[in-house]
Amino acid sequence: MKLTYSMIRDYVETNLDAEAIANQLTMTGFELEEITDAEGEPMLDINIMANRGDGASVLGLSRELLAKEPTAKPTELYSRATNRFPAPDAGSRDIWAKASVEIQTPTCSRFACRIFENLQNGPSPEWLQQRLRQIGQRPISLLVDLTNYVMFEVGQPLHAYDLDLLQGERIIVRQAQAGEKLKTLDGNIHELQPHHMVIADSEKAVGLAGVMGGEETEVSSTTTRCLLEAAHFTNTSVRKTRTELGFFTEASYRFERSVDPEGVVAALNRFTELYTEITGEKPVGGVIDVYPTKPEPIQLTLFVRRASELLGMTITVEQAELYLSKLGFKILGISPDSLEVEAPTWRIDVVREEDLVEELGRVHGYELIPEQLPIGSTPIGGPQGFDLLTDQLREATLRCGFNQVVSHSLRDLHLLDAPVLGGAGEISGLSSAELNAGTPVVQQPGRIRVRQPHSPDMAYLRNSILPSLADAQRRNNLEDIHIFEVGRVHTESGEFTQIALLSAGKFDQPGWRPTDPTTADFFTLKGSLESIAAATYLPISYKRSTTDPRFHPTRQAKVILGQTEVGVMGQIHPVIAEETNLPATTVMAELTLDGLKNEQFGTPTYHGISRNPASRRDIAILIKKDIPFNELDQAILQAGGSDLENHWLFDVYEGQGVPEGSQSLAIALQFRRMNANLNDEESNALRDKIVAALTKLGATLR
Amino acid sequence: MEQVTNVKNDAIAKIHTAKTTEELRAIDLEFLGKNGSLSGLMKGIGALPNDQKPLFGAAVNSAKSEVESLLNQKTASLKTGELAKQFEAERIDITLPGRAPQYGREHVLQQTTNKIKRVLGSMGFVYQESPELERFKYNFEGLNYPPDHPAMDEQDTFYVTDDLVLRTQCTALQPRVFETTEPPFRRFTVGRTFRNEAVDRTHNHTFHQVDCFMVDKGISMAHLKGTLGVFARAMFGPEVKVRFRPDFFPFVEPGVDYAISTPKLFNGKWVELGGAGLIHPNILERYDIDTKVYSGFAFGLGVERIPMMAYGIDDLRHFFDNDFRFLSQFA
Structure with missing residues (x-):
């Protein structure tokens, strides 16, 4: 999400510079990607978490900044935004005669529109063009630029249709028919499937809901009548459609992360305000607002002492009330240790008490959490078994x-x-x-x-x-x-x-x-x-x-x-x-x-060691090659008994002097007796016993 | 008596002319040996009158000790020179290359893993392994992922069947432990994780992760910060500070990204290391752990990231390429 320093200053009165603002936003969870210079002004690029679509707007980030930074004050524009930009013509029904809207699919929960007539869709004023350029958007025409600008300002994607090109002057939100074709604004033609949601007129699809409008009905310099759409779509449906068809648009970016369903009409009204300010013209009176499924309000109890325990730092009930109300939570009741609150409609991520604990933590400041080591049962750590x-x-x-x-x-x-x-x-x-x-x-x-x-x-x-x-x-x-x-x-x-x-x-x-x-x-x-x-x-x-x-x-x-x-x-x-x-x-x-x-492993077997001297006898034997060495080895071990301390093979020879099919093996024998000396005769006897055992296997002494 | 003086003088003269310690050893034998010409004089003592015997004996002994002392002196002085000559003859070029014994070299990731195991093990975290090819329910479902979370897409995760994925995070150990173990417990694992990603300097489809967690009574974000502080200081040095920043992961609430800062790395700038938080109560409840009594923390990080930061390694691919020119830099 990109925004300039002055776009923030429209909503927040503050002496902080761009970097200080970015730091505060980062510490609320909206991490700064980078600050760059855009036409002489700092431009912030902010990373928006997957569950915080409300942050993808100047309004949303201003709300975070106002909650986090005690010296920042809301501007008049911010107050009007939180009041949903009330419009003077709200009660008018003039628009009803001009067009009709029908929602035929449950993945669209709200569709609202306004209509503008006697248009001249020329270029935008320079200030608007500049702001769009600063945040990387290409200025196109007044209607298109205003839809973009208002989306960045309040987070609600808007789309402008040429009303004269909408067949039957009707809007139908429905699932696509299998094989239905749509040419989107980028010039690509898509073959759609029934799991894709579209905006259609009485004849055909004119836009990919929440992703991109169609080329055929887009506004142009000759447009004189415009239908302005603000709608609310299920985030998963939009995500699926856009990834499948390979889109990345600012609108889908927001719908994927979720958009405030209660901000739909407010965005139409903000557009109208700016339109009137720039052109002096008024829209057709009133708003068509089809809103079949309102979100259930989420009401929660927050126990502040428990929140402090989980965070590892003390937060008072007064602080909790202040932080939550600044974030737009409705305070329904207060007791010495708890708050009853209702979550704002733009915060679909808040569904249980622990979510509120996080709100308190990030506004109060995670930097205030001390380092402590857990106490309690400490087992022997590391690898086992x-x-x-x-x-x-x-x-x-x-x-x-x-x-x-x-x-x-x-x-x-x-x-x-x-x-x-x-x-x-x-x-x-x-x-x-x-x-x-x-x-x-x-x-x-x-x-x-x-x-x-x-x-x-x-x-x-x-x-x-x-x-x-x-x-x-x-x-x-x-x-x-x-x-x-x-x-x-x-x-x-x-x-x-x-x-x-x-x-x-x-x-x-x-x-x-x-x-x-x-x-x-x-x-x-x-x-x-x-x-x-x-x-x-x-x-x-x-x-x-x-x-x-x-x-x-x-x-x-x-x-x-x-x-x-x-x-x-x-x-x-x-x-x-x-x-x-x-x-x-x-x-x-x-x-x-x-x-x-x-397997049982890891245990050495101890045996005592003799202090008496060792004696060594070497033997050389001739043996058939097909007798495996381990048979000889076993025989040596058995015959040598406990007096045989060690033995090893030190030469294997075949060739001259050794019969074909045989080999000569030289084996060292080391004897030692526990607590007694071995004399020469005893050592020789041990050797002879081993030789005898080897002879049984066919060996002959060389 | 005169005889004693003569033999003595003869010995002294020979000692003076001797050039080597070997000659001296011969002189020693000739005069002072068992049958040496000086020692041998004592044999004639029997033939002397009784009153001269003590005098003669004393004279021989005195001559012997005089010769012996001179011999020792001369030996010592010659030895010095001879050793000096020997040393010169045995001079080596100490700048020639050394010859190392051939021991195996541990892979740099293993070295890092060993360090991690030592630190977390010493804090009472029990090491436990879990499968690389993981059940969907442990990798995603049991970790509070909503049914349509993008991480579960086939473009992001390697599926073998609908129910078997190559684990995308070592956090998959957590539900396995929650399912079978009554709190309190402290566990960690180090292992491979897999993501269906394009490979470049900073991305690989396979990399290693540490996942560490505990559940006990009264566990808070302060305990998480304290444990991470000790861990990070053990890995990166005693000056390291830890910072939390809010972030979103489905399996923690509150969830944070933690960064470290040390004057030794990146000029003290905050560098993100991994994700952490209190284990999401939805997860504990799913496995019948009473969230009114127990809470827990968890943190994870990439193993490769540790040597990359500590040593300034700029290409993630090195860790799996087994090029000895890389591996031999970390002995």
């Missing part, structure tokens, strides 16, 4: 050297999407042919798609975080990258929290010193997952898997945390690596965490 677990997992992943990324949930389909369980229970991934054919029009089974995506490549909710990680790798175009994301994924069976990791290339950054030559592979990722699991004290285990089409079939494993199978890890499938431009050595893990809600 499962949220703590995901925090721990995320932090452990950072410690493992993975960089965190955050990606969009809405995206296109991707080869790394989680495979969806097909109808027959078999798992199918997307084929690259399906993807290359563009985003499938048909809904992807098992996937969540938004009905009206912003663009085709943001149509689906991701069902895996891996595609996001692949995107991050591509964006940074790095050979060496170790990244992860924690976030939600969506499938037909619900919304899940997932952590996914992607790792490729070297861990050390290139530098001037010889660096650690380790590069990412299945086992570096496995080790990271083990560290991450250790942070939550959940045991981690793996099961060989071959079924996930995104992974190398002989280099993938299911991951089990505690008792819960949480996902899959392994090396990327070479074909997918090629098609997604990822390094073939990329390893990835995708863990869905929701199943862990039932």
Whole structure:
């Protein structure tokens, strides 16, 4: 809403400058967008809240300023405006012979008009043209300029029709007929539907109600008779029509936010005042006013002590009465602690006591509210339970050297999407042919798609975080990258929290010193997952898997945390690596965490530590390659018993000297006994026991 | 006796000519070791007449301590020079680049979220998550939106079905809590929100929000202001002041926009941070919370806004683009 300093001064007597006025308006809720210079005068652009259409006028903003600023005084014009601009010819019935008005739809609650004859619709006087220019309106002709100006002044949109062009000299407010055409003032032709409301003459639509008039009946320089419309329409109907047909007009801006139904005739009268002042001419006597549905008055009780409690500052009954009456509330009764009030008809946002509390607060001044901290029951705050677990997992992943990324949930389909369980229970991934054919029009089974995506490549909710990680790798175009994301994924069976990791290339950054030559592979990722699991004290285990089409079939494993199978890890499938431009050595893990809600976690298990020295024995064995290491591992643990403090694999060798199909494993064994020394014979015996157990699995000592 | 003096003088002469601490260690061994030529003199004491034995013993001991003291002195003086030489030989260029251990880097939004969780958690607000794909009734209906509110339009909100939307605000947690929890309670969440908006420097179709609220007896706008004050000062520094301006949101009454001002940012100008207010009584009543006994406050703000203001980041899109040139600026 734009208005100049002098437009405010017409309504408010004040010494405040434009900036001070803007500050006060901002603190009533009507926020200043900017002050600019318009032909040598400050022009204010004020943002109007969606539920405060009454503010979209000089009158409405003046009311706010007068309530907020104790030094401001109403002018004579303001007083006449609050009295609805009483007209001397109010009792006249002359107009009745000139035209008729009929409302046929409940979305129009009032339609009033005046008629002007013997017109000369020339240009407006310079002061009027200037004021319109200052607020960004183009001066056109006296009739059009006055409708615009009065709308800015009092907030009621007006429209001037050439009465000679209205067939039957009739106005009918009705819903459009299906397919009915209307050419609006902007020159566009619209094909209308029955949910669009129109103003019509006896033959056809002549205007889009509350939005824009029709071109055919608009006033021109040859107009000699004019019918001036002021009406009240339901805000939702106007909003729907204008958004559907792509309009933005000053009239619809106001109707959407609601306009005072009781100000309809007042606006006609204000127009008439100005018209007479400028031309010396009078209108045809009287007003046609069809007003089938008057608004129900809203009467409320305000308990001032309760209001003070809710606001956290003290307001007296006298202050409450002053503030509310300045805002146009009718005071119906006063008691030592309460007020009975009736809300003004322009305040459709006020319907209950708390709405009045807000009125008191904003006029009294929110800056007077002190800062206090709530007392009472204070629980232990912050994340609890499962949220703590995901925090721990995320932090452990950072410690493992993975960089965190955050990606969009809405995206296109991707080869790394989680495979969806097909109808027959078999798992199918997307084929690259399906993807290359563009985003499938048909809904992807098992996937969540938004009905009206912003663009085709943001149509689906991701069902895996891996595609996001692949995107991050591509964006940074790095050979060496170790990244992860924690976030939600969506499938037909619900919304899940997932952590996914992607790792490729070297861990050390290139530098001037010889660096650690380790590069990412299945086992570096496995080790990271083990560290991450250790942070939550959940045991981690793996099961060989071959079924996930995104992974190398002989280099993938299911991951089990505690008792819960949480996902899959392994090396990327070479074909997918090629098609997604990822390094073939990329390893990835995708863990869905929701199943862990039932796991006990977070408890370390303490055992005493021996003060006696440890002894170490290394063994090297030959073993068939098809014996999985964890079988040997279990055998070592079992045979070693409580004296085996630690053991680790430190070499795997195949080649010269090792039979085909076998490998040589070197394993370190560290023994220590609680509260007793182990002598050489005892250590050797422990080693021999372990070797014997391994022999049973087919191992031979080298 | 003369023998003692000779050996002693021999030792002293050798000490004087020694050039390195290593030579000194050899001299130490030669004269003062278990079988050293000075210590060894004591072996001959048995052959002396009884009256000379104490005198001879005293002479040997005195010579030994004289040699030992000189040896120590000389060792100390040589050591200084030798260390100085060693240091020179071991000189490094301290301006060569350091080699950092490879830890993961937290995303700047995570860093911000951690801070938010720490501050609100320490004030007794319990963190709780809620779905991104939300029921219509929690995102709109239960938050006092009138049935035809423009925010519900398909142009503004992503619908999956008539009943499922991508939440447009984290405030959707509130009705979920009201439905299941008896007051008093303090809760907050941090999460993604979605709006069907064109993407540019200051708009994105996805962004993060904090939503924080409490319901208890006698909760007022002053408690809201106090909590926001503590929160804003924790995020932006101790000089921060909080200002309320009336604003309209369907789920609060009175509703305000809150702005902060600090000499450190934007020359102390008021900068809007988010929306807040007392939880609308229509909402509390809908979930059978007695508004005669209880009231509550709520506030929300965009997570991205915090680092944008604090660090002067000028493009909202960076937060979801995962460009390391951006992310590595926030370690």
